[in-house]
Amino acid sequence: METNPNIEDQINRALKSVKNIEPVELPYGFSDKVMNRLHAQSNNVRSMYAVSPLLKVAAVFVLILINIFTLRLALSPQPTQSPSQYVTIKDFVNEYQINDANDELLTVNTPAHE
Amino acid sequence: MEVDIQELKAGNEQAFRQLMSIHGKGIFNLCLGMIPNREDAEDITQDVFVEAYKHIGSFREGAHIKTWLFRIALNKCYDHIKYSKRQKRHGIMQSLFDKDDNPIELPSNFQHPGIAIENKEHAKALYGALATLPENQQTAFNLYEMQGMDYKQIAETMAVSVSAVESLLSRARAGLRKKLQAYYTSNASS
Numbered sequence: 280m281e282t283n284p285n286i287e288d289q290i291n292r293a294l295k296s297v298k299n300i301e302p303v304e305l306p307y308g309f310s311d312k313v314m315n316r317l318h319a320q321s322n323n324v325r326s327m328y329a330v331s332p333l334l335k336v337a338a339v340f341v342l343i344l345i346n347i348f349t350l351r352l353a354l355s356p357q358p359t360q361s362p363s364q365y366v367t368i369k370d371f372v373n374e375y376q377i378n379d380a381n382d383e384l385l386t387v388n389t390p391a392h393e
Numbered sequence: 394m395e396v397d398i399q400e401l402k403a404g405n406e407q408a409f410r411q412l413m414s415i416h417g418k419g420i421f422n423l424c425l426g427m428i429p430n431r432e433d434a435e436d437i438t439q440d441v442f443v444e445a446y447k448h449i450g451s452f453r454e455g456a457h458i459k460t461w462l463f464r465i466a467l468n469k470c471y472d473h474i475k476y477s478k479r480q481k482r483h484g485i486m487q488s489l490f491d492k493d494d495n496p497i498e499l500p501s502n503f504q505h506p507g508i509a510i511e512n513k514e515h516a517k518a519l520y521g522a523l524a525t526l527p528e529n530q531q532t533a534f535n536l537y538e539m540q541g542m543d544y545k546q547i548a549e550t551m552a553v554s555v556s557a558v559e560s561l562l563s564r565a566r567a568g569l570r571k572k573l574q575a576y577y578t579s580n581a582s583s
Binding site: 285290292293301303310313314316320 | 438443515566577581
């Protein structure tokens, strides 16, 4: 395919546009920036390690507490039925007086059968 | 002038500063070639040296430190390009079409201080076309045309053979011509 001479010229100019690139100098203070980044990173790592023993002690302490709590819960005697529950059932029976009611019904129905 | 690798491995700050003063400019210009934005290129160059400092222990004695640094820089640039593409959210759309049919997308934040003003528009078009090429072709073109490396140096940096470099460069030029032709033709007709 034949290319328009003008377009061919533009293509060649584009391809040559990077031929004469001037080497660019590093930005001012580049080395210091890199060293600062490295120092900041190593400080972060160091502070992480400085905290970690404290964190370990705290974690062990929490684990011990949980264990003690669990053991105490497991070894403590099972609670028996509470007296309040017993009273409640007794109250229920007293309130409705089931025995009396049945007797009354029986008494009422008796003459009908006769 | 080279830096004492043993001093670098021992964590000598002075030796590391010397490494930056010797290779910093080359790495910065390589990054600028891949990512034509001053701020981004500087950030990536900083990342390269931070990574080099951390992993200098894995540097093999006898290897070229410049090649090692260039490889770190290229990987950082690829990561940045991939991240930028994801940010633009064009990934799905681009994957639906053949790469050859992709139109040139001019870089929006083009700011290469080494390119003369009269060449800026053409350079922008070239960078747009470069971005559509496969990574290895982009790298070969950048190292040869912008960094002025020879085939042997490129082969060493890219860990490929010299004939592979020749092939990559030839395909890169052909691909660029095709893209630029489509771009200038559509610009002329509109």
